[in-house]
Amino acid sequence: MSRLASSVITFFWLLGCSTKAVELDQAPPFASVPTTGDDPALVLSEEPTSVWVDERRLYWVAGGKLQSCRTTDCARSLLDYPSSVRGEDNVVTAVVAGGHVYWTSRNTIYSCPTEGCDPKPLTVTQDPALQPPPFAHGEYVYWSSDFDIYRCRAVGCSGAPDVVASNSLAQALAFDEARAYWSDGVRVMSAPVDGSAPPEIAGFDQLGAFTGDLAVGGGYLYVSDNLHIFRCPLANCDASPPTLLVTASGSGPLTQITLDGSTLYWDDADTLRSCRLPACTDPRAIATLRQGTSVGDKLFAIDTNDIYWLEPPGVGSPTIRRMAK
C-alpha cells in the first residue's frame, strides 16, 4: 500500500449520492456500495477512456495508465500495470481474456496476469504495423497488422505469430468456441481461431460498406452498420435477409455491441441502450456515456451482476459508475 499512497492518482470512494470522499487505504469494500443507478463506483483524478470487467476485476485506462481492482473489494486491491518494460509510455488500449490483460503501447502488445505483473510486463509482440485495438480470446491475443490478422499466446510468440487470416484486416473481431469473426469494412468474414482453414464469408455480403461493430452469441451473428443492428443465424447467415433489431435514435453510430445472455447492449451515440432478445422490441436508455476518443474505446462493461460505464466529463470528477443489471 505504500506504493499506492505515493501514487499521484487520487482515488476516492463515494457512497451513494453523497460526496463523501474516502482515502483509498481507508475505503470500505466495494461490495458495500449500494447498487442503484445513481451510485458512482470509482472517482479518479484523470478521465478514464476505457473500462473492462471480468469475473473478478474491473479494469480501466486513465491518463495513459492501466489499472484494475477487484469488483468485490476494489479499494484494497488496486493494481497498476506498467505501461511498458520501461514503464514510461502511455497505454493506448487494452483487452482482457483468459486470466490475462493485454495492452498496446508504442506498437507493442504487452501482457500480464490479471492479478498483477511479476514485476514487469511480458512483451507479446512488437509490430510496427499493429492496428489497434487488439482483441483477446482464451489464452491468445489477436491483432491486425498491415496485411494479416495474427495471434500470439499471452506468453509471447516464438518466431512468427500464428496467421489467423491472410490479406485481412479486422476492424472488429468476435469469437465463438471455434471461430473468429471480423468485419473488414464490407462484410463479415470468419476463420477457425487458429487459422487452420482459409477465411470464409460469414455473412452480410449484401449489406454494403460498413465500419461498425459485431458480436457473436447464441448461434447468431450481430452486426452494426452504424445506423442499424442486424442479426442472422451463424449457420446460414446469407440464406435470407438479416433481421433488423435496432435503428439508431439519431445519426449513430451504433457501436460496442455486447451480448449478455438474452440481453443486447450497445452504444447509441454516447447513450448506453439495451433490449431483450430475440425480439428487441423494448429498447431502453440506461446511461449517458463519455464520448469515445479512439477506435476501440470501451465505454461500458458488463459482468455477472453489474453494468459499469464511463460518465461524461464535466459533471464532476472523472467517474466510473456502476449499477445492477
Place this chain on the structure above:
Amino acid sequence: MNIRETAFLLILASGASACSASVVDLGATFISTSNEPGVVAVVHERVEKLIVDDERLYWIGTHVPSVAGNVWLLHSCLKLNCATTLVTYDAQSNDVGRNFSVSSGQIYWYRSDVGELLSCPIAGCDGAPRSLAPELVHQRTGLTGVMIDQAGFDDEYFYYPIGFALLNRLPLLEPGPHQLLAQSLSAIQSIAIQGAYAYWVAKDQIENKQQLLRARKGGASGVETITSDLNVSLYRGFGFTTDESSLYWTNNTLAGSISRCPLAGCPDDSAVLLSPLRAPQNLLIDGMRLYYEHEVEAYDYALSSCALPACVASALLQEHLDAPSVLALDDRYLYVATTEQDISPNNTNEDTIARIRRLPKLNPESP
C-alpha cells in the same frame, strides 16, 4: 565518447549542411581493432547498411545516444586494415535517405535534408563533396526534404519521391536533366535495380493489392506487371534480387516468406520458398546460395541461408545483427555488423557498440 569527438560531430553535422564535409578521422576511440576471430572492427555506431568492393568496406551508421540530433555518418575503410584507415565522407542530420551506392571509384549518397545527391572518390572527399543534382527533389515536387528511396547502380541513379508514382532516372557520369523512367498507376512503395530492369512495388488501387512492376532501366519499354502475389510492408525493408532465371523477394510481414517467380513473370501464383519466416528483409544471392536476413524476435535480426533451387534452409549463420540490411559479399567472405545490445527504440541511453565481422562464405555451388 570524449569532448573532442562530441564537438567534432557537432561541427561535422552543422558543416555538412553547407556541403563542406571532408575526409575525417573520428579518432581511435570511435573505431578499434579486436582480437576476436573474424572481427574486422569495433565501432561506436549502430550500423545500418554495408557495401563491400575489392578493397574497401563501406557503411552508414548512427551514434546512440545521439550527440547532435540524429546524425548519420557515412564511412569506409580498407578491408584488410579497417581500424586505421577509416574515412568519413559525410554526416547528415536526417535519418532518411540512408541508402548509398559505390560505383566506378565513387561513393554516392543522397542528402535528404537539403535534397541533394552528392559524391566523393572512395578514397575520401578532397574538400567538399561533388554535388550531382542540386535540389533534386524540389524540381519534381516543389517540396524540400521529401523522403526518397534510391537505388544507385551502373552509374545511374533511380529515385521516386515518396507518395508519388514517378520513377526517375538520373545519369551520374554526365549529369543532366532528370528522366522520367516510368509512371506507375499509384505511389511507388519500394524500388530495386537488378540487371536491365528497375523493379518497384506499387498498389493497385482498384484491386487493393500490391503489384511488382518493372521497366527497362533505359526507359525503352513499357511497364510490365510481374505479379500481384506479394505483401510488402512499408514498415520494414524490402528484399529483392535475381539470378539467371528467377527473381526473388521478401514478403516482409511478421509471418512472412521468401517467394520466387521466373524472370519473365509469374504465370499464376509465385512459388513460396520459405514460410513462415518472421519479417524477412534483405536478400543476396551467391551462386546457388541465397542469403537472407530476418527477425528471430522483435528487433533481433539474424542471417540465414538456403541452397537453391529448393531453398533448403541452413541453421542460423549469424545472430544479433545490428540492422536488417547489414550484409555484404565479396569473393571470399560475408560481412555483417552485430551487436549484443538491445537495438529496439526502447534503448536510447546505452553507448552503441557494433562489431563488423567477416565470415567465411558457404559453398555457393552446393547445399
